[in-house]
Each structure stands twice: as C-alpha cells, then as structure tokens.
Amino acid sequence: MVRDYVSLVRHPDNASLFQAVEMSILAAQSKVPLHIHAEGLRGTGKTSILRAARSIVPRIERVRGCLYNCDPKAPHCPKHAGLDEAALAQLGSEWIPMPFLEISHSAKVATIVGGIDLEKLVSRAHPEAALLPGTLAQAHRGIVFIDEINRLADTSPELADILLDVMGTKPGRLQIEDPGLPKVEISSLVTVWAASNPDEDPGPLEGIRRQLADRFDLCVGVKRPTSHATLMAILQPEALDEVETGKVQQSIAARFMGGLQRMAKQSLNSELLAFLANVYLDHGLESLRALEAITLAAKVHAALGGKNEVDREDLRAVIPLALKHRVAPHVLGDIMEVLNNSRSAPEDVPEAKEVAPQESILDAGGNNRGFLSRLFGSLREPGAEDKEATPQTVLPVSTPAPMPLGNEETRRALIDANLVNPELVTIIAPPNAALPLDAVSESRLVMGEVELGRDK
Numbered sequence: 001m002v003r004d005y006v007s008l009v010r011h012p013d014n015a016s017l018f019q020a021v022e023m024s025i026l027a028a029q030s031k032v033p034l035h036i037h038a039e040g041l042r043g044t045g046k047t048s049i050l051r052a053a054r055s056i057v058p059r060i061e062r063v064r065g066c067l068y069n070c071d072p073k074a075p076h077c078p079k080h081a082g083l084d085e086a087a088l089a090q091l092g093s094e095w096i097p098m099p100f101l102e103i104s105h106s107a108k109v110a111t112i113v114g115g116i117d118l119e120k121l122v123s124r125a126h127p128e129a130a131l132l133p134g135t136l137a138q139a140h141r142g143i144v145f146i147d148e149i150n151r152l153a154d155t156s157p158e159l160a161d162i163l164l165d166v167m168g169t170k171p172g173r174l175q176i177e178d179p180g181l182p183k184v185e186i187s188s189l190v191t192v193w194a195a196s197n198p199d200e201d202p203g204p205l206e207g208i209r210r211q212l213a214d215r216f217d218l219c220v221g222v223k224r225p226t227s228h229a230t231l232m233a234i235l236q237p238e239a240l241d242e243v244e245t246g247k248v249q250q251s252i253a254a255r256f257m258g259g260l261q262r263m264a265k266q267s268l269n270s271e272l273l274a275f276l277a278n279v280y281l282d283h284g285l286e287s288l289r290a291l292e293a294i295t296l297a298a299k300v301h302a303a304l305g306g307k308n309e310v311d312r313e314d315l316r317a318v319i320p321l322a323l324k325h326r327v328a329p330h331v332l333g334d335i336m337e338v339l340n341n342s343r344s345a346p347e348d349v350p351e352a353k354e355v356a357p358q359e360s361i362l363d364a365g366g367n368n369r370g371f372l373s374r375l376f377g378s379l380r381e382p383g384a385e386d387k388e389a390t391p392q393t394v395l396p397v398s399t400p401a402p403m404p405l406g407n408e409e410t411r412r413a414l415i416d417a418n419l420v421n422p423e424l425v426t427i428i429a430p431p432n433a434a435l436p437l438d439a440v441s442e443s444r445l446v447m448g449e450v451e452l453g454r455d456k
C-alpha cells in the first residue's frame with residue numbers, strides 16, 4: 001500500500017529526500033529535469049517517500065489525448081510537431097496529473113522506449129504502421145521511478161544506455177527504433193528518480209556505471225530514524241482527517257505555484273558564481289555537470305523557499321547532495337568548510353584556531369591529510385592541483401536541506417544538522433591484519449545463531 005505523502009513522518013534522517021522530491025517536482029514543472037537518486041539501507045522508507053510523491057504532483061496541460069503529453073505551446077511528438085496554432089486549437093487541450101511511471105527491471109526495451117503498434121498494424125478496417133509510445137515517451141514532462149538502479153545498471157546495460165541518452169542533456173533524446181519503421185528521435189523531458197541500497201549487491205551505482213551515477217543531479221542519503229521522538233511519531237502517526245490532508249496538500253500546491261513563478265527570475269550573483277568556479281578548479285571536479293546540478297538545484301531551492309535570488313544558504317543545502325556521488329567525502333568536507341568560512345560577517349569567523357586532539361592526529365604535521373588529498377585527487381582527476389599546504393582545522397559538517405519552518409521536528413533537524421556526520425569525516429586506521437586460513441580458530445570460522453545474533 002502506498003501511503004499518502006502528507007502522512008509520512010519527516011525526520012532529520014529523511015528530511016533531505018522530502019526536500020529533494022519537492023525540488024525535483026518544481027524543476028519538472030519548469031521544464032528542466034532535476035534527476036534524483038536516493039541511497040540508503042533497506043527499511044529507510046526511501047522508496048515509500050518517492051512513490052508517495054505521486055499524490056502531490058501538479059497537473060500539466062497537454063494536447064487533448066496525446067500519449068506523448070505534447071505541450072500545446074510546443075508540440076514535439078511525431079503526430080503533433082509542426083501543426084500550426086489553428087490546427088492545435090482545434091484539437092483542444094486537457095489538464096492531466098503530471099505523469100508518474102515506474103520502470104520495472106523485467107521491462108523490455110520496446111516497452112520502455114516504444115515500438116511499432118501491433119494493434120494498429122493488424123487492424124482490419126484501417127491497417128497502419130504507427131508508433132506506440134513506451135514508458136519514457138509517456139512520462140514526458142513527468143517522472144519515471146526506478147527502484148534498485150544499481151541492480152538494473154548491472155543486469156540491464158541496454159536500459160542503462162537508454163537512461164544515459166535520456167538524462168544526458170536537458171531536454172534529452174529518445175530514439176525509437178523498430179524494424180519496419182523509420183527511426184524516430186524525439187526530445188524527452190523526463191525526470192528520473194531512482195533508489196538503491198549501496199550496501200547490497202552489486203554495490204553502489206558509482207562502482208557499476210559511473211557515468212550513469214553522474215547523470216543524477218542530486219544523490220540523497222537516507223538513514224533509518226535515530227531519535228526516540230521520530231520513532232514515536234512513526235509508531236503513532238498523527239491521524240489526519242480528509243480535511244486536514246486536503247489543507248496540507250493545498251499548501252504544498254501553493255508552494256509549487258509560488259515557486260514556479262519565482263523560478264523564472266532566479267539568478268546567482270557574481271560572488272557565488274566565483275565561488276563555484278573555484279570549487280571546480282580547486283577541488284578537481286570531474287564534470288561540469290556537477291556545477292550545472294548545483295546551480296539548478298540552488299535556484300529551485302531558493303524558489304521553493306520563497307526567495308527571488310540564490311544565497312549562500314541555498315548552496316549550503318544543495319552542494320552536499322550534488323557532490324555526494326561525485327567527490328570523496330573529505331573533498332566535500334573541504335568545500336563545505338570554505339563555504340562556511342568565507343562569509344563576510346566577521347563574527348562568523350571562528351576566533352580560535354585551536355586544533356582538537358583527534359584533528360592533530362589526522363594532520364600529523366599537516367602531511368597525512370595533504371598526502372591523502374593528493375592520493376584521492378589524483379585518482380579522481382589526473383593533474384588536478386593539490387592543496388597539501390592548507391591546514392585542516394575544522395571537521396566537515398553535513399548540512400541537510402532545511403525543512404519547512406514551524407514545528408518541533410524542524411527544530412530537532414536544525415540541532416541535528418549541527419552534529420558532525422560520521423560519513424564525512426576522514427578516518428585513518430590500520431586495516432585488520434589478514435590471517436592465513438589455518439591460523440584462524442574453528443570457533444571464529446563457524447558461528448552459531450547466538451554469535452551471529454550478537455554480531456549484529
């Protein structure tokens with residue numbers, strides 16, 4: 001059963017995903033896909049959140065009955081592209097919920113991309129070779145969801161290739177090929193949402209298909225709830241009646257509407273642009289796609305937050321999501337540190353450059369950290385300039401996207417956001433020494449249920 005979006009419990013460990021989902025919907029409405037990938041363990045509810053978003057998507061206007069969801073102002077499908085205004089007016093238009101479709105792992109390429117319409121071909125009255133749009137074509141101006149994207153990339157490379165094409169540019173390209181039909185290429189404005197558990201087979205998407213991982217603008221880590229209060233809220237959900245649910249949904253719709261109007265005029269001032277250029281040059285980002293993702297996400301974040309211009313807060317919220325899958329955790333930490341420290345207000349500059357004990361171990365005379373930076377930097381981009389001389393004095397801090405204001409949950413999220421995220425801390429420890437098999441005692445090789453249980 002898919003739970004209603006508004007009845008799902010938001011907590012500090014999943015708040016970023018709610019935020020990303022709403023940003024992505026607003027971006028889709030403004031016709032620029034913002035692709036998101038939710039990563040997390042089984043049982044974090046990431047899939048439920050993504051699927052439940054179906055209940056808050058806005059409506060879009062299309063040429064009446066067009067399965068490709070042609071925008072009446074800019075029709076693109078084989079049937080309607082090139083029609084003049086009068087002809088389109090005659091066809092009329094209709095408002096439908098933004099398409100939200102799911103691609104299953106067993107789907108055939110023809111189902112996803114489209115192919116020849118057999119029903120029309122064998123029609124006795126009027127045989128015709130026509131295209132039947134596939135899932136991606138039908139999701140034009142909407143969203144497709146793919147669960148366990150890492151597994152799909154591993155087992156269905158041809159589906160991954162199609163996604164690479166569709167997500168490669170904005171708008172993307174969708175090629176429909178079927179023997180007996182001329183090749184058709186249509187533009188595709190599909191927003192792709194995916195979920196995966198990087199701890200399960202076959203591992204993180206970056207390791208399977210790096211290019212595909214890079215196509216996702218934002219990668220959102222979702223964790224299991226950690227606070228007592230959150231668990232209480234999940235166990236005892238606030239019973240919203242229909243009227244209340246309606247009200248919350250209306251307020252979300254109003255946020256989208258206001259956001260859409262503000263999206264058109266969003267801009268980044270030259271100071272923030274210069275900061276991003278430095279991030280690219282100084283930290284060896286692999287692709288310009290990362291910068292595009294940051295600027296788009298920051299604009300959507302600002303628009304959704306009721307602002308007309310992007311500010312530092314927006315960058316702070318989106319950079320961790322845009323770079324999580326693109327740079328090593330310590331590089332992200334360095335970038336966030338620069339962002340946090342380069343504020344103009346003097347009182348924000350940390351007064352004492354005291355080095356905490358663990359950090360002095362990390363730095364070990366400033367060499368270890370520099371060496372690791374160089375090592376990881378060279379793995380990611382050969383020839384990237386390293387910054388070994390920069391002293392690292394502050395541990396990187398994660399900044400989850402802010403949640404809507406005004407409740408207890410929000411306050412807790414803000415408090416939690418100030419705690420150090422262990423994932424972002426570079427840990428240097430000796431690996432466990434390996435033993436030859438015959439040197440390992442039997443009791444460590446064979447474990448009973450009791451030991452296994454304790455192990456967890």
Ligand SMILES: [Zn+2]
Nearest residue numbers: 066070077080
């Ligand atoms: Zn059409």
